[in-house]
Every structure is written in structure tokens, then in C-alpha cells.
Amino acid sequence: MNASIRKLFFLTVLMFGGLVVVLTWWQVVQEKSLAENPHNTRKVFAQMRIERGLILDNIRGELATNRREGDLYYRVYPQGDLAAHLVGYSDPVYGRTGLERSWNDYLTGTADEVELLNTLNTLMGKEKRGADLKLTLDPEIQRTALSAMQDLGKRGAVVVLDVKTGAVLAMVSTPTFDPNLLEENWTQLNADADAPLLNRATQGLYTPGSSFKLITTAAALDTGTFQPDSKFKDDKGSIEIYGNTIRNWRDLPFGDHDFSEAFSQSINTTFAQVGDKLGQETLIRYMRAFGLYQKPPFELPADEVMASGRYQDGKLMSPEAAMDPVQVAWMAIGQENLQVTPLQMAMVAQAIANGGRMMKPYVVDNVTDFDGTIIRQGKPQELAKPISRGTAADMKDMMIKVVNEGTGSRLKTDKVQIAGKTGTAEVEGRGPNAWFVGFAPAEDPQVAIAVVVEDADAFGSISGPVALKIILAALGL
Template identity: 45%
Template sequence: MNRQITKLAVASLILLAALIVATTYWQTWASAGLAEKQDNAIQRVAQFRIKRGLIRAADGTILATNVRRKVGGQTLYFRRYPTGRLFADLVGYSTQGRSRAGVEQSENAYLTSSNANLSTIFNKTIDRIKGVTITGNDLILSVRPSIQRLANQQLAGKCGAAVVMNPKTGKVYALASQPTYDPNLVENHFNLIKAPGAPCHPAAPLLNRATDGLFTPGSTFKVVTATAALDSHKFTPESTFYDPGYCIEYGKQVSNAASPDGPVESFGHPTLALGLQHSINSVFCNVGKALGAGTILEYMKKFGFYKDPPLETPANEKVPSGLYNGGRLFFPSHPATQVDPGRLAFGQERLAVTPLQMAMVASTIANGGVAMDPQVLNRVVDAGGHTVVRIGRSPRHCGGQSRPRLRAS
């Protein structure tokens, strides 16, 4: 009899353990994944029982907080964004009807405290059993409201984006996109989100143009070409060129920019350094032909082109920079015959970039050729005020010793 009781007790313990493991897994470990399924109505409601962590700027300004409401006898938490439009494209939104965007989406696991580890799993399981409200972790971002306001002021009435980052650390101080929107309207007044009279078509205020908008870089790309030129040892900052005001490329005339009073500018015999300072198209057209498209493409990859920007934003809100053909990213298998090196050298030739990518290029030059991947997330802080994760970046070298010489020129 005792033997049978022992077997029954062991079997009961095994079943109980299996039940605890299964409950823990589905309620905690897999909860983040289930919550991502937009068609799961139960999960959509359940996620609002969690008191999401605050999102703060570097100076402590609250960018995202919670409003508690009673709905059908349940206590639910809805997001409110005190700074409105100021950080909308970066912070994004978290709503019941329209899911999430921005940092609210990419860092959802931290904000809901659903990033899985044994301690979190155990504590959350106990809290669920007790009916205690789950509180997420706070996020401290690197952005600074004063710089963000200035960036938005400079973009007012325009269609574009601005990124300000620290070349030494990669920390992003401002990431602005215009036209933008008020995230407080997304939940119940989505139809009011529009940009009447915007200078771009479509206005698309929900598009984060800093990471997901493609633009022709034009002369801003010349620093990439100059870097490749100096590293090739075919050129120095003192290398001279004949400049009649244009360059002949594939039988066509590529002109310099027009001077303020009208005629196309001609600089006689400028150096490479002068060509960069005055943005002389003919100089870079000739540099491009001498280097070849393959070399320029190689340096583009060193600067981070052809990869999604390494920033803590959702994958569906960022695109790689590079050559585009018919709306698709295009890396030529035979650059010598598929790409015009003269036009590529000064930022034309089907080249499309994000503002973030060009901010990364400028920061790399300013940092002496050492690239620091951009970051907007500084720290993750738990409900007790303790830092549980501190974010940092490792340096990445982009080539030879040309950047200090380029910066000096």
C-alpha cells in the first residue's frame, strides 16, 4: 500500500511540476511572442494590464508615461506622450487598436519586463498568481530635448530629416523627421493625423525619414569618395586637376554648380582639398573615373552602406543605403560596366541614402576614421531604480589613415 501511495505521490508531483513549467512558459517566457501577434485579441487586452515602463530623455524629460483606466472591471494602462510631436518618430506609440511603432515596438520586451531570464520568469509567475500589476522597466534614451527642438525648428515647413550624434560615442542627441504627427492621436483620432500643405508627396507623417526615408545624397557623398581617393595612394590633398567648369563622362558633360550670379563656376587648377571645400563636381568626376566604381562601392560598404542602420528602432522602420534600381537595393556584380563612376563619385547615379547613414559618415570622418554605431538607448532601469542594462558601442575602423588628413583639409 505504501508503495502505491509513493508512486501516486511521485506521479502527482511530476504532473504538478509539468503544469508549473507549462504555465510559466506560456504566461511569461512566450508572452512577448504571443503579444506580438496582432490578431490575438486576448493578448492585445492583456498587454494593457501591464504598467509599461517610462521612456525618458537624457535629461530626465518624460517622453512616454501611462494613464490608468477602469475598463470592464479591469485596470488597464494606456500610453500618453507628454512631449507630443517632438519625439514622435523616434519614440513611436503603443496602442490597443494600432499596435506599436518606434522604440515602443523595438524595446517592448524591456518596457513590459518580458525579457526572459530565470529571475524574471519566477517573479512574474508569482505576481500573476497574486494578481499584482506587472511593472515594466524604464528606458533612458540619449536624446536631448533642447537639440531635438532646434532640429525640428530647422526642418519646419520642409520635408526631410535631421540626425545629431556624438562622433566619439555614437549617442544620438536628436533624430527629427518632418512632417510628423502627435502620437496621442493614434489610439482614438487616427484620422486627424495628416499633414495639410506638406511640401512632399505623399506627406506620410508616420514615416520616419531619418531611418526609413531615401534621398539622393549629392555632394554630401563626396567625403566617401575623398576617403577612397586618399586611401588608394593615387591622390593626396594637394593633387591638382584641370577644371574648365565641367567633366566629360561617357560623352556627356557633367557641370559644376552655378555660381550665385548665374554662370557655372570654374576653378582653373584646384587641388583635391579645394575640390572638397568648394564641392567641385568636375574634380570628383575625375577622381571617380580614376578610382573606378568598384573601389567606391567597397568604401561605401566600409562606411555602413548596404546594411540596415544599427539603431534601436524596429526593423520595418529602417532601410539600407546604396544603389537602387527600380526601387530595389542593387549591388552591381560588374561595377565597371553597370555603374557610372564619375556620377557616383559626387552622389548621383541611382544612389539613395538615409539621413542617418550620412550622419554616420560625417561622424566617422570627425572621429578620425573610427566609426561608432549610433545608439539611442542609454540604460534600462527597473522599477526599483536600479540599472539592469547599460548600452555601449564598440569602435569600428573604416580603412587606412586618410581620415585625419581629410578632416584637416
């Protein structure tokens, strides 16, 4: 029997050896992929043991802070839905979005600059704590923008930039959500057809409609192809371009007019001709100069910022994609598969207001570690110079005319001279999207703004007053 017993023991050794092999597989070979499996909450909880840095607005008001339970920290958002999309959330179950996600390394103190000091502090018996983010966000402007949009009860977005620096002063997307109530509302938030979790300011793709005439005009003036006083004629209120009819709003004919009037009255027939004259190459060149066809360099996670440009089947088309002249004419008036984000349009307004110099948008003013030492300082950076100072000055005058005599009359006020451009983009089956893109005060521009309201009912009558409220708040008027 002993021979059989030895064989049996040999089998036992084989089985136990097999166990060690499988154990090695999981503990060594698969170690990393197990750690990164989304169902594995180890990493999340490890980070929950760290007191996350605060997120503060530009007057150090708390946008995100912590509540301690046992030895875990839970995020609390004292301002609720105020800047929910921008700040985002950090939740052990639902993950992270917004600045909470893109600045996670700093907020948890694991970024290189914070890590060393944190380690030293831990050795000295202090608790590990993340670094604080102070934003450029102005709570007053943000609150005004949010309530103006909420009063309308419409979907849409607002972006307000500091003209001189590119700093984000307000960024609103409606409908919004309360990041403190994710657990209660998660199913509903995801099922809601209005997509409250979507940051429309940076991810929302909208047909620019007439607001795109800003870029067409910039190209027309900057190339010297047209001047503000270039003459045009419009007898019929519509125009045949290569057998395709382009109409003015309500087919209104404008008769003899100049380019500046075509801009202030948003005359489609004239802009179709301008586009035709400029051609695809020039238009695309200026679109790219203004930053279209690439994601604006912004501090949110890359997948929360969309690039503007022509889209087909949900995908950004190549700027080189061939277009026929009809398509070019349609593009010049902001149609033809064009999709832009409010952030992108605010950047266009900022560049024009700033004498043609586009600043890189940023929202993190500085990052301070737990000792209050600034470890990262946000600095204004010039991003591009899409148009000359002269072109910018001419455009400003034309944009003033929009407000004073043209489609933007609802923004005319004694308190400040506003400059801008309206836009109304038809949407299949719903009311149009109403745009206002502009800046103020015209003589010395401080704030640039882009407002888009979905499912609006009339020409400039909705986005205009919202923009006016926000501009007045931003300028403290």
C-alpha cells in the same frame, strides 16, 4: 420503429462527434494562428493590463508614460510630437512603432531579464510593471532641431550623434505627428502625401548629391590615389567622360585647383575624374566600409531602418552589380541611383570626426527594472574602421575649408569651428534636397550631424543655417 430510432441516434452521435472534431480543430490545431490573427485583440489587451515601463530622455524627462483607466493602461506622450518617430507609439488599435515596438518585451516586462523578477513580485502581491528605458536623447538638442525644421516648414530629417560614443543625441523627422492624437488623426495621417508617420531619419532614402563626395574623398585619400594637394585643371566648367557630359554647378569653371579646393567648392568635373580613376571596385569597397549596403545596426524595428546604397525600382541593388565607367563617374558625385538615409550620413560624419573609427549608433542608455536596478546598459561599441587616422585628419581639414572658404560658408561662426560638407541633389519636378553633413568643434569633435531638407530652393542656404542652430544648441553655445 425502434430500428429507425437507433439509426437516428447513431446519426446524432455522428453529428456531435463532428462538433467535437471541429472544436478540436479550433482549440488545438488552430489555437496559435487564431491567437496571432491581427484582428484578435486578446494579446494587445493582455499587455495593456501591464503598466508599461517609462521612456525617458537623457535627463530623465518623460517621453512616454501611462494613464490608468479601470485596469487598463493607456500610453501618454507628455512631449507630444517631440520625438514621435523615434519613441513611436503603442496603441491597442493602431499597434506599435519605434522603440515602443522594438523594446516592447522590456517595456511590458516580458523580456527574460524582467520576467522572473516580475513573476516573483506578482506572487508577493505587487503589480506587474515593465522596465524603464532611459535614452541618450538630449531634449534640448531635439527641441532645437525639431523647431528649426518646423520653422522652415519643410519635409526633412536631422540626426545628431555623439562623436565619441555613437549615442543618438537628436533624431528628428518632419512633418511629425502627435502620438497622443492617433485616433483623431489616423485617416489624415495616412492619407497625407507628406507621409508624417515615416521616420525620414532612418527610413528616408535621399539622393546624397555632393555630400557623397565625403565617401569618394575618403576612398581617394585612404588608398593614396590622391592627396589634398593633388592638382587638377578645369577650364570649361564641364567635362566629357566617355561621351557623357558632367557639369559643375551653373557650369562655373574653376581653372587650376587642388583636390582640397575641389572638395570645398564641390567641383563635379574633378570628382568625376577622381571617381573614374578610383573605379567601381574601390568606391564600392569604401561605401561598404562606411556601412552602406546594410542596415545600420540600430535599436529601432528592422523595417523602420533602411540600408543605403544604389537602388533600382525601390530595391537595394547588389554592390556587385556591374556599372559602366560613366555610371561610376556619376556615382562619385553622388548620383547614379544612390539613395542614403540621414542616419547613415551622420554615421559617416561621426567616423571621420572620430579619427576614422565608426561607432555603433545607439539610443537606449540603460534599461532599469521597477526597483531601479540597471538590467541593461548601453555601451559605446566600435562598429568599423573605414579609414585611417591620417585620412580622417586630412578630411577634417578639407571639411573645415568647406565651411571657411567653400560651399558651407553659412556655417562659419566665431563661436565654434564647424567642419562639414554640403550637398544639393536635384529632384525631378521639385526643388532639390539640401544636405549638410559635418561635425563640431573641429579641433575636438563632440557632435556629428546630418541634415536633409526636401524641396529646398538654393545651394546650401537652407540646410546650413538649420545645422548651425542645432550645432550651437548641442554645444551649449
